[in-house]
Amino acid sequence: MARQGGNPPQAAAISRPPLVKIYGLQAGLLVLAAAGVMLVDVASAKALLIGGLISVLPNAYFARMAFRHRGSRAASEVSSAFKRGEAGKFVLTVSLFAIVFSTVP
Structure with a gap:
């Protein structure tokens, strides 16, 4: 069917x-939770904070890598960014766990 009107169709802007708000909120809630637990037990608060950071930091790295490119013209860049982001997230998670297990009593 023929289109009526003068404006051509436009692609949806995504x-x-x-990301900064999301991971900033997660880090803020993590600090608040650790501060609340610190009233009960300092060792548990330290474990909560370290474990939370081991979760938040690799996820923030992956999100940063995954959402660097957008649009259908950058499909190959998006795909490779997801792969690099996932590999980096895995390496960062393993590295952070190794650091914590070797240094924290």
Whole structure:
């Protein structure tokens, strides 16, 4: 069917997710939770904070890598960014666990 009107169709604009807000909120809630647990037990609060950071930091790295490119023209870049982000997340997670297991009593 013929289109009526003068404006050609436009592609939908997909905005990037607010990564700084999301991971900043997670880190803030993590600190608040650790502060609350610190009232009961300092060792548990330390474990909570370290474990939470081991979770948040690799996820933030992956999200940063995964959402660097967008659009159908950058499909190959998006795919390779996801692969690099997942590999980096895995290496970062393993490295952080290794550091914690070797240094924290």
